[in-house]
Amino acid sequence: MIRARGLVQTFHTGKGKKKREVRAVDGVDLDVAEGEVVGFLGPNGAGKTTTLRMLTTLLRPSAGTATVNGYDVVADSVMVRRSIGYVSQAGGTFSQAQAGDEVVDHGMLYGMSRKDAISRGHELFAQLQLDGLWERMPKNMSGGQKRRLDIVMGLIHDPTLVFLDEPTTGLDPQARANLWDHIAKLRTERGATVFLTTHYLDEADALSDRIIIIDNGTIVAADTASNLKAQVSGDLVSLQVADDTHVAVASSKLGAIATDLDADGRLVRGRVRGAGREIPGLLRALDADGVVLDSIEIVKPTLDDVFLTLTGRSLRDAEAEQSGGDSAAESLELAKEGA
Numbered sequence: 001m002i003r004a005r006g007l008v009q010t011f012h013t014g015k016g017k018k019k020r021e022v023r024a025v026d027g028v029d030l031d032v033a034e035g036e037v038v039g040f041l042g043p044n045g046a047g048k049t050t051t052l053r054m055l056t057t058l059l060r061p062s063a064g065t066a067t068v069n070g071y072d073v074v075a076d077s078v079m080v081r082r083s084i085g086y087v088s089q090a091g092g093t094f095s096q097a098q099a100g101d102e103v104v105d106h107g108m109l110y111g112m113s114r115k116d117a118i119s120r121g122h123e124l125f126a127q128l129q130l131d132g133l134w135e136r137m138p139k140n141m142s143g144g145q146k147r148r149l150d151i152v153m154g155l156i157h158d159p160t161l162v163f164l165d166e167p168t169t170g171l172d173p174q175a176r177a178n179l180w181d182h183i184a185k186l187r188t189e190r191g192a193t194v195f196l197t198t199h200y201l202d203e204a205d206a207l208s209d210r211i212i213i214i215d216n217g218t219i220v221a222a223d224t225a226s227n228l229k230a231q232v233s234g235d236l237v238s239l240q241v242a243d244d245t246h247v248a249v250a251s252s253k254l255g256a257i258a259t260d261l262d263a264d265g266r267l268v269r270g271r272v273r274g275a276g277r278e279i280p281g282l283l284r285a286l287d288a289d290g291v292v293l294d295s296i297e298i299v300k301p302t303l304d305d306v307f308l309t310l311t312g313r314s315l316r317d318a319e320a321e322q323s324g325g326d327s328a329a330e331s332l333e334l335a336k337e338g339a
């Protein structure tokens with residue numbers, strides 16, 4: 001479905017002495033199989049959108065090769081465009097027309113007959129819970145409804161591979177959860193392959209069969225969420241001891257099975273691989289030495305722990321507002337050239 005080797009994108013910015021070269025994407029290899037939902041995760045500026053723009057033929061790679069649905073993104077760009085759906089970061093900006101008419105026009109740009117576009121449009125409106133909104137102008141829709149309408153536009157020509165660029169940015173938690181359901185159904189009900197970019201850890205975790213993490217233009221990890229978590233950090237075990245005088249013994253016992261040991265007041269923490277197997281022995285050892293615990297907590301590693309271990313930085317700070325540039329124009333350009 002998607003195969004990229006050594007993809008590079010270099011931008012030149014500034015003039016004169018301020019002239020600078022930015023390697024936004026710096027040698028990316030990617031493989032996505034049919035029917036997979038792949039989450040492309042990384043902080044702001046990591047190179048997610050730039051990679052997506054190369055894969056959807058909106059940007060010509062500075063170096064490297066990629067095929068999408070078997071077509072080369074440079075030599076067969078029209079075939080790539082015809083065979084994919086693309087929902088850009090900002091979505092479409094809509095005219096003053098009714099939502100249904102926008103969708104039908106969009107389908108016709110892809111070469112569909114009016115009749116087919118109308119019937120497929122109605123089917124998608126029902127699937128994405130937009131019933132009754134065919135005649136509504138998009139500007140009078142909620143953020144979640146508009147985002148679902150963007151997805152209808154991306155699916156109108158029935159692509160088997162769908163690219164979603166930060167599909168839920170800017171939505172409230174309920175609308176995000178609702179959209180997640182719909183994205184999950186793209187695969188279960190339509191058999192589509194989905195490649196989505198996100199900087200939301202929970203989103204990547206909830207939706208993806210496989211997660212590819214990009215940082216500074218390079219892929220730093222690619223695996224299932226559970227394998228990534230298992231590889232890296234171990235479970236975080238926190239012991240709250242009942243008495244200050246027990247801190248040293250608790251630290252020594254936990255230290256025997258943990259890494260990253262850390263004590264703060266009566267709280268002793270460390271990372272333990274396979275904590276479920278290790279904890280009974282730890283509790284027996286603590287008990288034998290007369291250590292009383294107020295509490296014990298075991299927290300499974302998160303994708304943020306994975307990212308932190310791989311890059312030394314936290315991804316949480318990256319959950320900021322995004323802007324979309326001229327994405328609407330791009331969606332239209334794709335539709336026109338795909339037709």
Ligand SMILES: Nc1ncnc2c1ncn2[C@@H]1O[C@H](COP(=O)(O)OP(=O)(O)OP(=O)(O)O)[C@@H](O)[C@H]1O
Pocket residue numbers: 011012013022023024025042043044045046047048049050051199322
């Ligand atoms: N047209 C451009 N000209 C110059 N630099 C660019 C251009 N587009 C992107 N960049 C730079 O390339 C890098 C990667 O940007 P990109 O938009 O691909 O990141 P991203 O991971 O999608 O980030 P975000 O989550 O913020 O959308 C950034 O440093 C960005 O500033």
